[in-house]
Amino acid sequence: xxxxxxxxxxxxxxxxxxxxxxxxxxxxxxxxxxxxxxxxxxxxxxxxxxxxxxxxxxxxxxxxxxxxxxxxxxxxxxxxxxxxxxxxxxxxxxxxxxxxxxxxxxxxxxxxxxxxxxxxxxxxxxxxxxxxxxxxxxxxxxxxxxxxxxxxxxxxxxxxxxxxxxxxxxxxxxxxxxxxxxxxxxxxxxxxxxxxxxxxxxxxxxxxxxxxxxxx
Amino acid sequence: xxxxxxxxxxxxxxxxxxxxxxxxxxxxxxxxxxxxxxxxxxxxxxxxxxxxxxxxxxxxxxxxxxxxxxxxxxxxxxxxxxxxxxxxxxxxxxxxxxxxxxxxxxxxxxxxxxxxxxxxxxxxxxxxxxxxxxxxxxxxxxxxxxxxxxxxxxxxxxx
Numbered sequence: 564x565x566x567x568x569x570x571x572x573x574x575x576x577x578x579x580x581x582x583x584x585x586x587x588x589x590x591x592x593x594x595x596x597x598x599x600x601x602x603x604x605x606x607x608x609x610x611x612x613x614x615x616x617x618x619x620x621x622x623x624x625x626x627x628x629x630x631x632x633x634x635x636x637x638x639x640x641x642x643x644x645x646x647x648x649x650x651x652x653x654x655x656x657x658x659x660x661x662x663x664x665x666x667x668x669x670x671x672x673x674x675x676x677x678x679x680x681x682x683x684x685x686x687x688x689x690x691x692x693x694x695x696x697x698x699x700x701x702x703x704x705x706x707x708x709x710x711x712x713x714x715x716x717x718x719x720x721x722x723x724x725x726x727x728x729x730x731x732x733x734x735x736x737x738x739x740x741x742x743x744x745x746x747x748x749x750x751x752x753x754x755x756x757x758x759x760x761x762x763x764x765x766x767x768x769x770x771x772x773x774x775x776x777x778x779x
Numbered sequence: 780x781x782x783x784x785x786x787x788x789x790x791x792x793x794x795x796x797x798x799x800x801x802x803x804x805x806x807x808x809x810x811x812x813x814x815x816x817x818x819x820x821x822x823x824x825x826x827x828x829x830x831x832x833x834x835x836x837x838x839x840x841x842x843x844x845x846x847x848x849x850x851x852x853x854x855x856x857x858x859x860x861x862x863x864x865x866x867x868x869x870x871x872x873x874x875x876x877x878x879x880x881x882x883x884x885x886x887x888x889x890x891x892x893x894x895x896x897x898x899x900x901x902x903x904x905x906x907x908x909x910x911x912x913x914x915x916x917x918x919x920x921x922x923x924x925x926x927x928x929x930x931x932x933x934x935x936x937x938x
Contacts, residue, residue, distance in 0.1 A: 611901075612916035613938060619905035619922035621821045623813075623844050623898050651813075652876075654841040654886040746900075 611749055673703055673726040677752035680773030687759065687766045694759045700776060701745045702754040709754050712777055724753060808913040808936040810926075811840035813898075815906035816876065825907045826880045828925050833884055835927065836934040841886055843876055844898065844906070911936060 700716060702709040704723035713721050722745040725738075748757045748770070756776040758769045771778070810832065814825045822843065829838050881887075901908070905922030911929070912918075913936045920926045929937055 612913075612918055614901075614919040615921065615923070616905065617920075617922035619907075619924075621815050621818060621906040622904050623815050623906055650845045652843045652845065652888060654843070654881050654884075654888055655839065 612751075673705075673724055674750055674753045674755075676703070676706065677754065677773035680775045681771075682775055683770045683772070684762075684767040685770070687768050690766060691759075697757065697759060699744065699748065699757045700754065701748065701750055701757070702776075706753075713754070716777070719756075807934065808836050808911050808930070810836055810838045811842065811910045811912070812838065813842045813844060813903065813906070813908045813910070816843045816845040817906075819876075821906065822876055823880070825924070826877065828907075828927070829884065830880070832925070832927050832930070835930045835932065836936070838884060841881065841884070911938075913938075 698719055699722055700713060700719050701722040701724055702713045704710050704713075704725075710723070713723070720741070722741045724745055725742055748755070750757070750770065750772070752772055754773070754776040756771045760767050760769045812825065812829060814822055816822055826841070829841060832838055901910075901919060903921055907922075907924070909920040909923060909926045910917055911920070911926070918936075918938050920929075931937065
């Protein structure tokens with residue numbers, strides 16, 4: 564019965580669409596998927612807007628290399644592939660779609676393309692030796708326009724944001740250190756360029772976004 | 780029902796379907812919490828906070844971090860039926876987490892991950908860590924026993 568009613572509604576709807584409201588309905592049909600796409604993109608972005616830390620007596624103990632993750636053969640030490648890592652047991656709603664979305668949101672993804680050019684100054688209350696030399700350009704290498712301009716920048720360390728970078732894999736390579744530094748800087752969008760500057764006696768972390776990145 | 784009424788109803792249906800904005804899941808805050816399982820009383824304490832908070836705002840993910848060298852044959856647990864109480868391993872898990880306390884939240888055990896990447900990626904040291912997803916961004920509160928003061932009675936997030 565319900566199917567018949569739905570079928571009748573569809574038939575009636577088609578009749579109306581074919582007559583007076585076809586332009587209006589066509590416009591609605593055009594707009595609807597665009598809006599859905601925008602929402603999907605929004606949900607995929609997982610920028611860390613704030614990270615407040617408070618010392619607690621309870622901590623997450625990461626398995627230390629000294630315990631069971633290193634096997635020693637006289638002078639040779641190798642990583643034990645059978646060592647147990649931390650287990651994380653996840654309890655989530657029964658709806659698998661929602662769980663998947665939330666899990667995705669917990670991981671860093673590539674920051675969005677900057678929609679505007681701006682300079683953000685965050686006051687820093689201490690001086691870190693050597694940081695005045697830092698001038699880091701973080702960009703999205705999969706965006707050809709950004710990648711091309713970045714390659715043209717001379718004498719500036721480049722940090723092409725790698726969304727597949729896994730900090731748990733190790734910090735030994737130069738690339739890993741750059742990826743790590745880019746994440747520490749936590750840009751809200753790309754491209755971004757980070758420097759530490761003095762304005763008078765005050766010290767700031769200067770973050771340029773968008774087209775401001777390419778300016779000297 | 781005359782023809783005009785039917786047409787009006789159909790047009791209303793079409794307009795509501797296409798013009799009314801769809802509910803954006805991101806406009807409401809969603810909370811996840813990661814708890815270290817080293818201390819059972821700590822887990823119980825935070826789960827009671829989760830229960831209180833869930834009256835204001837949906838807590839959609841509770842993750843319990845267990846040092847791998849401390850427990851059980853997790854693979855056997857993984858193969859067991861979620862929330863069943865038959866296996867020995869589940870008894871061990873129950874000694875760490877009061878599984879019944881999660882029942883009231885409508886959460887079920889979904890998976891076991893054997894890695895620390897989440898903790899390392901977010902550079903987490905202190906338990907519990909709450910992650911509030913709000914308007915496409917994550918707000919992380921690490922080491923805070925409770926974050927209920929960041930939510931109004933109606934569940935609006937104030938950071």
